[in-house]
Amino acid sequence: MNETGRDAARVKAPGEAPGPGRGARAGWAGRVAARVLTVAGVPALLVLAWQVYSSLSENFYVPAPGRVARAFVETWFSERLLDDVLPSLARLLAGYALAAAAGVGLGVAIGLSPRLRAAAEPVLEFFRAIPPPVLVPLIMVLAGIDDGMKVLVIASGCVWPILLNTVEGVRALDEVLSDTCRMYGVRGPSRLRHLVLRGASPQIMAGLRQALSIGIILMVISEMFASSSGLGFTIVLFQRGFEIPEMWSGILLLGLLGYTLALLFRRLERRVLSWHRGRGVDRA
Amino acid sequence: MRKVYEDRGVEALREVTFEVDAGELVCVVGPSGCGKTTLLRCVAGLLPPTAGSVRVGGVPVTGPPPRMAVVFQEYGRSLFPWMTVRQNVELPLKEKKVPAGRRNELVAGALAAVGLADVADAHPWQLSGGMQQRVAIARAVAYEPQVLLMDEPFAAVDAQTRADLEDLILALWRDLGVTTLFVTHDIDEAVYLGQRVIVLSGSPTVVMEDLKIDLPPERDQLTTRSLPRFADLRGRLYAQIQRARGDR
Ligand SMILES: Nc1ncnc2c1ncn2[C@@H]1O[C@H](COP(=O)(O)OP(=O)(O)O)[C@@H](O)[C@H]1O
Ligand SMILES: [Mg+2]
Numbered sequence: 001m002n003e004t005g006r007d008a009a010r011v012k013a014p015g016e017a018p019g020p021g022r023g024a025r026a027g028w029a030g031r032v033a034a035r036v037l038t039v040a041g042v043p044a045l046l047v048l049a050w051q052v053y054s055s056l057s058e059n060f061y062v063p064a065p066g067r068v069a070r071a072f073v074e075t076w077f078s079e080r081l082l083d084d085v086l087p088s089l090a091r092l093l094a095g096y097a098l099a100a101a102a103g104v105g106l107g108v109a110i111g112l113s114p115r116l117r118a119a120a121e122p123v124l125e126f127f128r129a130i131p132p133p134v135l136v137p138l139i140m141v142l143a144g145i146d147d148g149m150k151v152l153v154i155a156s157g158c159v160w161p162i163l164l165n166t167v168e169g170v171r172a173l174d175e176v177l178s179d180t181c182r183m184y185g186v187r188g189p190s191r192l193r194h195l196v197l198r199g200a201s202p203q204i205m206a207g208l209r210q211a212l213s214i215g216i217i218l219m220v221i222s223e224m225f226a227s228s229s230g231l232g233f234t235i236v237l238f239q240r241g242f243e244i245p246e247m248w249s250g251i252l253l254l255g256l257l258g259y260t261l262a263l264l265f266r267r268l269e270r271r272v273l274s275w276h277r278g279r280g281v282d283r284a
Numbered sequence: 285m286r287k288v289y290e291d292r293g294v295e296a297l298r299e300v301t302f303e304v305d306a307g308e309l310v311c312v313v314g315p316s317g318c319g320k321t322t323l324l325r326c327v328a329g330l331l332p333p334t335a336g337s338v339r340v341g342g343v344p345v346t347g348p349p350p351r352m353a354v355v356f357q358e359y360g361r362s363l364f365p366w367m368t369v370r371q372n373v374e375l376p377l378k379e380k381k382v383p384a385g386r387r388n389e390l391v392a393g394a395l396a397a398v399g400l401a402d403v404a405d406a407h408p409w410q411l412s413g414g415m416q417q418r419v420a421i422a423r424a425v426a427y428e429p430q431v432l433l434m435d436e437p438f439a440a441v442d443a444q445t446r447a448d449l450e451d452l453i454l455a456l457w458r459d460l461g462v463t464t465l466f467v468t469h470d471i472d473e474a475v476y477l478g479q480r481v482i483v484l485s486g487s488p489t490v491v492m493e494d495l496k497i498d499l500p501p502e503r504d505q506l507t508t509r510s511l512p513r514f515a516d517l518r519g520r521l522y523a524q525i526q527r528a529r530g531d532r
Binding site: 174176177179180182183184185186187190194195198199201275276278279 | 353364367375
């Protein structure tokens with residue numbers, strides 16, 4: 001809305017059109033160049049350093065970037081995309097969705113009920129303190145070694161930050177807003193939708209963001225144990241077969257994957273929390 | 285009615301008894317911290333009284349009554365920041381299952397009445413304090429309440445806006461015949477708006493005075509406030525409040 005206001009002000013002064021127009025375009029090109037440099041500068045330097053190191057050291061385990069790039073294209077633009085990458089992603093999303101549903105659902109229930117909270121909070125803190133990867137062997141025993149196990153591992157690691165943040169968010173709901181709902185007959189599902197979930201959404205989103213990186217880690221780790229497909233499995237397979245450039249390309253792919261998911265998440269967060277950011281800016 | 289906050293052992297209201305007739309506009313004044321907000325929250329059914337009872341239209345209040353609207357003292361916090369001004373005003377009507385056509389009419393009418401028709405699509409945090417206050421008032425008005433409670437609604441707005449809002453409340457009250465309980469710490473405001481003014485003492489809080497305001501029903505910022513009778517009433521209330529403070 002602020003930006004709209006500024007744009008409107010700009011539109012109102014078209015008198016000096018050509019001069020500033022060209023100037024603005026040049027400035028725009030400059031800004032794009034600067035942005036490209038900022039974004040690509042450090043990665044380019046890293047690749048360069050890698051190139052220099054690999055050509056000097058001849059270390060078998062550190063192949064040249066060009067070699068890894070070729071391995072990347074050959075390895076991943078193949079049926080592996082269907083056989084390994086997509087199933088991995090599907091399990092990640094399934095586990096993450098399960099954790100989100102359970103975490104938000106339970107979190108809202110616990111956050112709204114002081115008695116439930118008093119009973120549950122110490123237990124929750126305890127479970128949160130357990131490092132998620134140690135759950136893998138346990139869940140393998142309990143749930144077997146199929147897809148279900150992997151989804152369960154991912155979900156059981158992701159659920160804690162979502163749950164605890166949701167509890168926190170629901171607890172911090174403004175009581176004046178809560179009273180407003182009571183006065184104006186906003187209750188039940190409508191209260192949940194308009195007050196509880198929206199009010200807690202900054203914390204819920206923070207929990208979901210933490211859970212996303214945990215989920216990626218668990219996706220890989222769950223595939224390194226007793227598995228026959230998936231990204232983690234393939235990377236370990238390459239490592240055992242001394243296919244070093246291929247192994248590196250897998251690591252690269254994971255990095256890109258994490259980066260893309262984080263980017264997508266940020267876009268979602270911007271949409272969901274636009275009111276929150278706007279308010280923060282206004283108050284600052 | 286009596287109210288003690290049990291958890292901290294604070295006695296907010298010792299013994300407060302009064303009646304408000306249907307369609308009446310009554311102002312409540314008292315030193316700050318004397319329990320005005322507590323009183324309003326008990327009347328609204330948001331707090332249970334420790335002893336005694338609240339009745340609205342003869343029915344004992346056990347929770348928020350259906351056709352009652354409140355403008356909270358913390359009006360800024362009473363607006364949903366994730367909704368636009370329009371959505372804020374509209375939500376209670378949706379809950380009341382008012383049909384869409386009528387709903388739009390009511391929302392547009394209420395926003396126009398408080399002079400906010402052109403910021404209907406803004407979010408509350410993009411507005412000034414006075415404008416937020418008017419959103420809260422518009423929401424209460426659109427709800428078509430039978431009883432309207434207001435807690436120091438004009439404490440945070442500038443003098444001109446305040447005068448405008450006072451006249452708005454008077455106009456709404458006259459047009460809609462809403463029974464109104466208006467809490468303020470401003471004696472002038474209480475005399476200007478009220479048909480009656482109830483003065484609360486300092487803690488332990490009791491009703492100190494229940495004063496009928498026998499000014500002409502048509503009020504006007506300039507002429508009403510310069511009537512000799514206005515000065516009389518104000519002086520009398522002022523002395524009462526001084527005593528309320530001194531008694532503590
Ligand atoms: N939720 C609460 N718990 C305990 N004490 C409270 C609470 N709310 C208000 N009080 C106390 O009750 C008294 C009256 O407060 P309040 O009704 O807000 O006064 P006013 O609105 O007249 O300024 C004050 O002493 C205040 O500290
Ligand atoms: Mg108060």
